[in-house]
Amino acid sequence: MTASPLTTGAPSAAPDLVTPTRGPVIVGRSRGASSRLRALDGLRLLAALMVAAYHYGGRGGEIARAWGDSPAHQFPTAAPLFAYGCLGVQIFFVISGFVICLSGWGRTLRAFVASRVSRLYPAYWAAILLITAVFALPWVAYKALPPSEVLTNLTMLQQPLGAPRVLGVCWTLWAEMRFYALFALCVVLPGATRGRVVLFCAGWTLAAALAQAAHEPFLDTVLMPEYAPFFIGGIGLYLLHRYGARDPIAWATVLVSWLIGQHYAVAGLWHAPSATAFSYRSTAGIIAVVTVGFVLVGAVALGKLRWANWRWLTVAGALTYPFYLVHEHLGWVVVRALHLGVGLPSYATLPLTVGLMLLLAWLLHRFVERPVTPRLKRAIDPR
Template identity: 55%
Template sequence: MTTTSHVLPPPSTPRGDAGADAGAREAGADGSGGERPARRAGGRLRALDGLRAMAALAVCSYHYMGKGQQVAQSWDGSPAHIFPTLSRAATYGSLGVQLFFLISGFVICMSSWGKSLGDFFRSRVARLYPAYWVAICVVTAASLIMPVVVHHLRSDEILLNLTMFQQPMGSPRVLGVDWTLWVELKFYIFFGLFVVWRGVTYRRVVLFCCLWTVACVFARVADNGLVTELVFRDHAPYFIAGLAFYLIHRYGSDWLLWGIVVMSFLLAQRYSVTALWHPGPQGAFVHNPYVIQAIVAVWFLLIAAIALGWLGWANWKWLSVAGALTYPFYLVHEHMGWFAIRIFHRGMGIGPYPTVALTLACMLGLAWLLHTFVEKPFGPRLKRSLKISEARQALIRGGR
């Protein structure tokens, strides 16, 4: 796993799916002859917004205080020496990505219930791309102003980055967090094609989880690059667990769902340790495998608490604001943060801890601008523009 930020990107706003129970109306109520009746519908899960913001801040701490290379150039020294105590904790902030993936599985399952395949993909495109395109432009402009912080790419590479397909195409990334967006995008594609197009139901999601888990195991045995890329075995267990957790939230606990969660946890903690535990030379950042396992366990426990309704008390409105800013913050915080650190610390001589605070404030401000002036106005417009009108649909059907 490449230890850079995001996830991730957050999916759509985590709301309950009141009125989207088409699948739950199928005949049968025992989960065998038909679809199980939903236990919960409606309501807003603001605790997910809070966890999303926590994951973003964890990744941010890693990029500012727990990572070497480019950020060390901005600090003019290794974060391990500048933050001798805090940097050891910050280096585990990269695991915030795993929390993003867990949340994504939960929210995508929730938000896709009752949607057609077209509606599902339109919502994903409208959610991901507007802020992403502007972030590409902002970071590219920064690379022209201060290439010592952000390396400038060729024009063809920048244009390819606008598709979000640069990683499989072998092109350098404008945004360091792009690798997680590609993982998310693959999850959306697979879940859309294998589940959403037929209608999201309990049985279809369970079958998808089981088959994907088996595919992950065989992908390790196959040891084939194409299979690994398609199955993304190192990250799939988090999405699978998120899907199962949402079914627990919606329908209640059963042994099958908890079995999927436990199996996903066992695979997830193993993959996280093998990806991050690389003992290095003296003085280098070294991840403790037991700490990695503990953090992954905490992530699973937190999502389990939401699935079981134990965090319903965390219903403050400011959590929704924090959740809304998470995605644009995630996109720009890495490279633009290094840019700000270099200006505040090396250019203006501000101390390390005030520099981190100022940089974080600037990135939150930039995220607010992206959310207010890009996501809110242009996301809905893009979604509407992608919808084929009824007249055009009639013409297409007639042309067949």
């Protein structure tokens, strides 16, 4: 997989993590109570930090120019661990499956579309324009894209259109958009029910396997065989959250998704030890990270992390998406300025860069997302 996760799923905005106030009893809470899943906010930020560690110290490419040397030389002990950070994307996708099922349940199609568009686009537009402006500065050693390609990137459809990307991580947003479309058409439009969601998970799993066997590019694009099990696994975990731990079909959904997901993760990220490769990930290590991701989201689903209810986790969840968008490319600029310009050692430059990117994420959240998101949402769905 290329150096881009989470995004991961790409992380969505924090308000989706409030549990429903009506419907079946949620594990660990009384009927009618409303409770925020703050631990899931924390997991999203953790996944974003994994991806940042990968981008800053777990791979080669452009980041080597920022360090002036290979990150493997800058972090000889940590770089082999940072290489696993790209799996934060798979964890994002599991979280996204959980959150989208939660937020889409009981909503109209228009409300669902308004929620997704208003969550994704404001910070994304700001990140596109900000990174383009910074890269256009004469003293910045990275080339900005031409105006036409920047404008194309504002649609978030640059990847299928074949346009160059302003954001390396935007490939994960394209995967998220396809998941939203499938879920909206198959579940939200007819109305979410347990049976319909189970049928969606089973049908998508089988269809994705057939698409893999058919080697048909269009089916691969629509059904995303390599990412589908992570989204589906997250949906299965939400069913456990909504209907309780005694749901064998939900458990089967999660188990099958984990089995298929670890296969794709190993197939995409493992290679034989090679002196020419930047890093090496073991099969056991890849499976372990994927498993931990499923287990942690499952612990949230089953109420095992209710104790992690600190308010600062809500802020962490709100910062995750804008941090994910800006950390890679603007991180190159900051690393270069601090390490090569100021002369800070690498182990001081890395946490300071992460801290500055989190500060920038807070500014984007405070001055872009908070004012623009509700206005955009009301414009799409005045109700």
